[in-house]
Amino acid sequence: MDPDRVEKIQSDPRFQTLVAKRSRFAWQLSSVILMLYFGFILVVAFAPGILGTPLWPGAVTTIGIPVGILIIIAAFVITGLYVRRSNAEFDPEMASILEDSE
Amino acid sequence: MTGPLRPILKGGVGAIALLAALSAAGPAALADTISGDVERQAVNIPAIVMFLLFVVGTLGITYWAARQTKSAAQFYTAGGGITGFQNGLAIAGDYMSAASFLGISGLVYLSGYDGLIYSIGFLVGWPVILFLVAERLRNLGKYTFADVASYRLRQTEIRTLSAFGSLTTVALYLIAQMVGAGKLIELLFGLPYEIAVIVVGTLMIIYVTFGGMIATTWVQIIKAVLLLSGATFMAGAVLWYTNFNMEALFTEATQVHARAGSIMEPGGLVSDPVSAISLGIALMFGTAGLPHILMRFFTVADAKAARKSVFYATGFIGYFYILTFIIGFGAIVLVSTNPNFFDSAGALIGGNNMAAIHLAQATGGSLFLGFISAVAFATILAVVSGLTLAGASAISHDLYASVLKKGKVNEFDEIRVSRRATVTLGVVAIGLGILFEQQNIAFMVGLAFAIAASANFPVLFLSMFWSKLTTRGALYGGILGLGTAVTLVILGPTVWVAILGFENPVFPYSYPALFSVTTAFVGIWLFSKLDRSQSAQDEHKAFAAQFVRSQTGVGVSSAVAH
Numbered sequence: 001m002d003p004d005r006v007e008k009i010q011s012d013p014r015f016q017t018l019v020a021k022r023s024r025f026a027w028q029l030s031s032v033i034l035m036l037y038f039g040f041i042l043v044v045a046f047a048p049g050i051l052g053t054p055l056w057p058g059a060v061t062t063i064g065i066p067v068g069i070l071i072i073i074a075a076f077v078i079t080g081l082y083v084r085r086s087n088a089e090f091d092p093e094m095a096s097i098l099e100d101s102e
Numbered sequence: 103m104t105g106p107l108r109p110i111l112k113g114g115v116g117a118i119a120l121l122a123a124l125s126a127a128g129p130a131a132l133a134d135t136i137s138g139d140v141e142r143q144a145v146n147i148p149a150i151v152m153f154l155l156f157v158v159g160t161l162g163i164t165y166w167a168a169r170q171t172k173s174a175a176q177f178y179t180a181g182g183g184i185t186g187f188q189n190g191l192a193i194a195g196d197y198m199s200a201a202s203f204l205g206i207s208g209l210v211y212l213s214g215y216d217g218l219i220y221s222i223g224f225l226v227g228w229p230v231i232l233f234l235v236a237e238r239l240r241n242l243g244k245y246t247f248a249d250v251a252s253y254r255l256r257q258t259e260i261r262t263l264s265a266f267g268s269l270t271t272v273a274l275y276l277i278a279q280m281v282g283a284g285k286l287i288e289l290l291f292g293l294p295y296e297i298a299v300i301v302v303g304t305l306m307i308i309y310v311t312f313g314g315m316i317a318t319t320w321v322q323i324i325k326a327v328l329l330l331s332g333a334t335f336m337a338g339a340v341l342w343y344t345n346f347n348m349e350a351l352f353t354e355a356t357q358v359h360a361r362a363g364s365i366m367e368p369g370g371l372v373s374d375p376v377s378a379i380s381l382g383i384a385l386m387f388g389t390a391g392l393p394h395i396l397m398r399f400f401t402v403a404d405a406k407a408a409r410k411s412v413f414y415a416t417g418f419i420g421y422f423y424i425l426t427f428i429i430g431f432g433a434i435v436l437v438s439t440n441p442n443f444f445d446s447a448g449a450l451i452g453g454n455n456m457a458a459i460h461l462a463q464a465t466g467g468s469l470f471l472g473f474i475s476a477v478a479f480a481t482i483l484a485v486v487s488g489l490t491l492a493g494a495s496a497i498s499h500d501l502y503a504s505v506l507k508k509g510k511v512n513e514f515d516e517i518r519v520s521r522r523a524t525v526t527l528g529v530v531a532i533g534l535g536i537l538f539e540q541q542n543i544a545f546m547v548g549l550a551f552a553i554a555a556s557a558n559f560p561v562l563f564l565s566m567f568w569s570k571l572t573t574r575g576a577l578y579g580g581i582l583g584l585g586t587a588v589t590l591v592i593l594g595p596t597v598w599v600a601i602l603g604f605e606n607p608v609f610p611y612s613y614p615a616l617f618s619v620t621t622a623f624v625g626i627w628l629f630s631k632l633d634r635s636q637s638a639q640d641e642h643k644a645f646a647a648q649f650v651r652s653q654t655g656v657g658v659s660s661a662v663a664h
Binding site for chain 2: 003005006009010015019022026027029030033034036037038040041042044045046048049051052059060061062064065068069071072073075076078079080082083086087091094097098
């Protein structure tokens with residue numbers, strides 16, 4: 001890649017803002033997933049009884065079932081949030097930065 | 103832990119060790135699932151006919167793919183012409199191995215809720231891969247992940263390290279897959295073990311040699327669709343049986359299961375937090391360090407498509423795990439109560455990991471059983487093809503073209519070397535598959551994951567995220583991570599006790615990832631910091647241009663051939 005163009009993109013304040021914003025968003029979503037997962041694992045390891053509580057009095061279905069299914073769904077939904085914001089916000093901003101650097 | 107529970111938990115842990123190894127990207131779970139002597143079943147005609155249909159169809163695709171595979175880009179990455187949706191299915195296909203299908207449903211059948219805990223562990227790595235790795239990887243790489251790892255570092259050292267990490271991972275996986283395939287096919291189709299291994303090896307060589315990544319991807323996509331359809335039908339049949347009332351399903355399951363109500367809560371598989379976290383790290387970082395999974399990111403046109411692929415893959419994999427959970431409970435209700443599925447000693451025919459296969463018979467009769475058996479065979483074929491292509495690329499693109507020829511090589515020669523490497527790998531895999539028939543190979547998948555997480559991933563990750571990384575740091579740290587992973591697996595329960603026969607393991611945990619990944623990161627950091635050479639200075643400076651490209655995709659490789 002042309003070194004002048006690299007320099008130009010790199011020194012564009014919009015590029016710096018966008019990269020920082022995107023990176024912050026990625027790390028935030030990653031922490032949400034990691035907290036969900038490791039939080040779940042810690043409950044499993046230290047307080048499994050919580051997940052074994054019946055969903056309603058007399059039920060066989062336990063709280064653990066919807067919790068587990070919801071974590072799976074959350075992983076998908078959070079992935080979708082990232083894709084949506086990238087498509088709607090990050091990609092067009094990057095495209096305009098790149099256009100100006102030509 | 104109470105006395106009577108102990109054997110159950112022990113069995114469960116074994117199944118999990120198997121799972122961990124197999125599922126992330128391959129059938130490793132099979133190694134544990136179907137170990138020891140397998141009683142050959144009667145020849146299963148509907149299964150063989152349906153499998154032959156799959157073979158004919160995929161050979162047709164290979165013929166079509168071979169006519170398009172003219173350039174190195176097409177051979178390695180399908181010319182970047184796979185869409186995000188297709189790639190999402192292919193990634194999900196790599197993940198939904200026979201091992202994860204049979205292993206997780208078998209685990210649910212055996213211990214209920216614990217199966218769900220493992221499914222979640224396998225899934226949560228994907229969003230993190232998307233947020234942190236997927237787009238940068240696509241923007242920087244061309245054919246292999248070594249392209250990214252060695253982007254601004256010295257080619258010879260880093261490519262050799264990455265190729266070594268790739269080939270070790272691929273070899274361990276391939277052996278585990280071949281052995282699992284032989285036993286599974288012996289069980290399902292009534293074919294002799296050696297024939298099964300030779301059939302798998304030969305078909306895989308044909309797909310990859312002639313059809314390259316285009317054929318490998320489409321075989322994986324077709325298999326993913328077949329497996330998702332079959333699993334959807336089975337889960338649907340189970341729900342239909344209980345009038346779509348989950349409470350009724352769970353009630354009936356707890357009434358017939360030996361562990362009664364305790365299958366509805368965590369059963370102690372993950373009672374030790376160090377093992378749990380170490381397993382989580384192995385699954386997450388191991389997945390992000392598997393060469394055949396990483397290669398999939400180069401088959402799409404740009405970062406946007408790479409992003410979409412992970413979104414679809416996460417959806418398909420999550421859906422699949424919910425299905426396997428229902429299938430496992432369905433097997434408790436419909437299989438464990440039917441004496442036809444048990445041998446004279448009262449054990450489930452073929453072992454607990456055959457629960458889903460028997461459920462296929464219970465819900466759809468022998469024709470559907472044949473379909474699911476054929477899909478299981480197809481699953482193994484698709485996964486070994488991806489593995490072999492990744493191994494062959496490490497040999498031809500990294501070792502031959504970049505290290506040996508220093509990049510001065512024409513495309514024609516590179517593809518030729520790649521094809522020869524494919525045939526060699528295939529023949530070696532058949533040979534080792536037959537050689538290892540009676541060996542305990544349960545450790546292999548776990549080791550493959552540990553190496554991917556400890557040697558491949560840290561170098562790859564820091565090459566994209568840390569400007570101060572140097573060749574020396576990456577090389578020494580990568581070797582340290584690799585060495586620690588191998589050593590701890592040998593000293594741990596899976597090899598030291600289970601294979602070498604010592605009473606107590608020197609290293610108490612089955613999953614070394616927490617320790618070996620940490621060692622790798624610390625090693626890379628330390629040796630990079632200590633590196634005051636001129637080349638280290640140059641490598642720091644080169645990060646700026648790499649960073650811009652990783653963020654923008656400007657100058658992205660010509661892998662896109664349209």
